[in-house]
Structure formats: structure tokens, C-alpha cells
Amino acid sequence: MAPKTPQWRGLADQIARDIAAGASGYRPGDQLPQIRDLVAQGKGSKTTVLAAYKALEAEGLVSMVRGHGTKVRQRPPHQIRRHQERYVWEKKLALRPDEVRRTSGVVDKDTGLEHDEIATHATFRAIPADADLAERFGVEAGTLMLHRQYWHSAGDDPTALSLIDSYLVHEVAARNPDLLDSAKEPWPGGTHHQLSTVGIEIDRIDDGIRTRLATQAEARKLGIPTGSAVLLLDKTSISTEGDVVEYSHVVLPGERTELRYSVPLERWTP
Numbered sequence: 001m002a003p004k005t006p007q008w009r010g011l012a013d014q015i016a017r018d019i020a021a022g023a024s025g026y027r028p029g030d031q032l033p034q035i036r037d038l039v040a041q042g043k044g045s046k047t048t049v050l051a052a053y054k055a056l057e058a059e060g061l062v063s064m065v066r067g068h069g070t071k072v073r074q075r076p077p078h079q080i081r082r083h084q085e086r087y088v089w090e091k092k093l094a095l096r097p098d099e100v101r102r103t104s105g106v107v108d109k110d111t112g113l114e115h116d117e118i119a120t121h122a123t124f125r126a127i128p129a130d131a132d133l134a135e136r137f138g139v140e141a142g143t144l145m146l147h148r149q150y151w152h153s154a155g156d157d158p159t160a161l162s163l164i165d166s167y168l169v170h171e172v173a174a175r176n177p178d179l180l181d182s183a184k185e186p187w188p189g190g191t192h193h194q195l196s197t198v199g200i201e202i203d204r205i206d207d208g209i210r211t212r213l214a215t216q217a218e219a220r221k222l223g224i225p226t227g228s229a230v231l232l233l234d235k236t237s238i239s240t241e242g243d244v245v246e247y248s249h250v251v252l253p254g255e256r257t258e259l260r261y262s263v264p265l266e267r268w269t270p
Contacts, residue, residue, distance in 0.1 A: 007044050008051035012059075015052065019061055019072055032062060032070040060225055060255055076159045076223060077111040079252070082260045086110070087205050094192035101188035107152050107161065119153045120186040126170055133167060136236065137244045144170040146180065151221065159223035163251040166191070172198060172245070191237065191246055201240045208234040211254065222253045229254035 005013075018026040026032075033041075035049045043049060053070050056062045064070045090106050108115050127147045134141040146168045151160040173179040175198040187194050192202055210232050219226045233250040 008048045008055065011038075011043055011048065012052040012055040015056060016059070016061055026072055028072050028074045030072045032072065034069065058225055060228065063225075074157050074159060074223065076157060076161060076256060077113060077154055078256050078258065079110040079161065080258045080260060081110050081252075082262070083207060084262065090190055091192045091202065094189045094196055096189070098188060101193065105186065106190065111154065111161065113154055117155050119155075121151050121153070122182040122185040123149045124180065124182040133247070136247050137167075137169060139169065146170045146173045148182070150185070160221045162253075162257075163218060163221060164248055165250075166246060166248040168246055172200070175199075195237075195239075195245055200245050202237045202245065203240040203242075204238050206236045206238065209259065210234075214251075214253075218251055222251070224253050224255060231257055231259070 015026070015032070032053070035046055035053070038044070038049045039046055044052075053062065053064060057064050057070075061073060062070050063073050086106055086109065089109065093101060093104060096104075103115050105115060105118070107113075107118050111118070125147050127145050129137065129139055129141055129143040129145050131141055133139075133145060134143060137143070137145075148164075148166040148168070150164040150166065151162065153160060168179070170180075176194075178184050179194055179197070189196075195202060211229055212232065214222065214224060214226065214228050214230045216226055218230060219228060222230070224230075231252040231254055233248075233252060235248040235250060236244055237246040239245045
């Protein structure tokens with residue numbers, strides 16, 4: 001005989017089905033019934049209902065905030081990142097006319113959203129290179145770097161789609177003062193076009209991908225439960241001269257990110 005489903009699990013599954021169906025009262029942003037109300041309706045004890053809500057929170061369906069109750073979570077767009085195609089497309093975009101570059105971007109491609117539905121948030125500051133950055137760029141520790149922090153959001157939802165820390169050698173970026181100004185973001189044509197304005201062409205991009213649990217700060221910004229998995233992308237852009245010209249550390253929510261690769265292979269000769 002199959003073990004009986006615990007009452008809290010049955011309640012959680014029923015609420016999850018209502019959320020998936022978009023039932024009235026269970027749509028993104030809706031407040032779920034108070035625990036005491038479900039107890040009064042005979043859904044279970046306070047312990048049972050609380051266990052169901054906690055399970056739903058762990059599964060990313062609701063958020064529980066002390067003093068504010070339990071709400072159905074907004075569901076930011078799912079991202080499908082096809083990195084080979086993405087990087088080739090972005091480099092070609094840098095050569096397109098300004099009016100085309102201003103209405104296109106890689107975030108659009110990843111999410112399927114319209115360009116004007118995406119908001120870009122950016123802050124820039126100058127920092128000395130630590131040992132890790134110095135080694136990556138092949139410069140002396142303490143070399144002045146331009147640290148660019150980005151995140152994008154969709155529509156009126158403030159949830160970050162990803163968290164990006166990007167670095168350039170400050171002396172290189174300063175050849176075009178506009179590159180030092182966060183108010184110029186989003187830059188039409190992205191990093192490829194930015195670097196082209198200082199005479200640099202990117203030859204290749206090296207990616208490294210790993211995973212870990214989100215920090216509390218990351219979980220809050222990405223709108224995921226604390227302790228959820230995130231993907232860490234280390235992206236290094238190398239110029240046609242063989243120099244590292246840009247490095248980005250990207251944090252992506254595991255539950256909303258899919259990485260797809262298509263690797264062409266050489267045919268065996270007869």
C-alpha cells in the first residue's frame with residue numbers, strides 16, 4: 001500500500017494547482033488566505049497550513065513576509081541563452097546602423113520580450129584591480145579599473161533578470177569618455193560597439209559556468225527563495241590582439257535560466 005500523502009503536502013499541491021491555473025485569488029501578486037482562515041475552513045491545523053505555505057515558498061511559488069502575509073510570486077520571464085548564437089549575433093549588431101542598434105539587444109533575444117519592455121539599471125565606479133582582476137587582465141595589481149554593475153528588469157516588475165559585474169581597464173575605456181558614463185546605458189550595440197569606439201575588436205569569448213546557492217542579497221534581487229541555485233557565468237572577452245579587454249561575472253537564477261549549445265563537429269573523411 002502506497003504511503004498516505006501528508007495533509008500539508010496535499011494542501012500545498014492543491015494551492016500549486018490553483019496558481020498554475022491562474023484561479024481567482026491565486027494570480028501573481030495575489031494575497032493568499034491568512035493561515036487562521038484556512039484553519040477555520042477545515043484545511044488543517046495551524047501547523048499543517050504553515051507547513052504547506054513554507055513548502056510553496058521553497059518551491060518558488062509564493063513569498064512569505066512577516067507582517068505582510070503570503071503572496072503569489074510574480075514570474076519574471078524565462079531566459080534561454082544560446083551562447084554561440086548570442087555572441088555572434090551581438091558582434092554583428094555592432095556594425096548595424098544606429099537606429100537598428102537602438103531597438104535590439106541580447107536580453108530581448110534571451111527572454112523573447114520586446115526591446116521597450118526591458119529596463120536597464122547601471123552604476124559605474126573606478127576601483128583598483130585586486131589580485132584576481134590583475135591576473136585576468138595581465139596588469140599590475142592596483143591598476144585602475146572601470147567596474148560596471150548592471151541588471152535588467154521586465155515591465156513594471158522590479159525583479160532582476162540577472163546580476164552583472166563587468167570590468168574594463170579604466171585607461172582603455174577613458175579613450176572615449178562616454179564609456180565612463182552610466183547615463184549612456186543601455187548602449188546601442190552593447191560591449192562590442194563600445195569597444196569598437198576605442199579601436200578594439202573582440203576576437204573570441206571564453207565562458208566558464210558553475211553553480212552554487214544564492215546569497216540572501218542575490219535571492220532578494222533575483223526574486224527567488226533564499227537558498228535557491230544560481231548559475232555563475234564568468235565571461236572573458238579577448239581582442240584580435242590577444243588581450244583580455246572585458247571580463248563579466250554574471251549571476252543567473254537557476255529556476256529561470258536555460259543554457260543551450262549547438263556544437264558543429266567536423267565530419268569524418270571517407
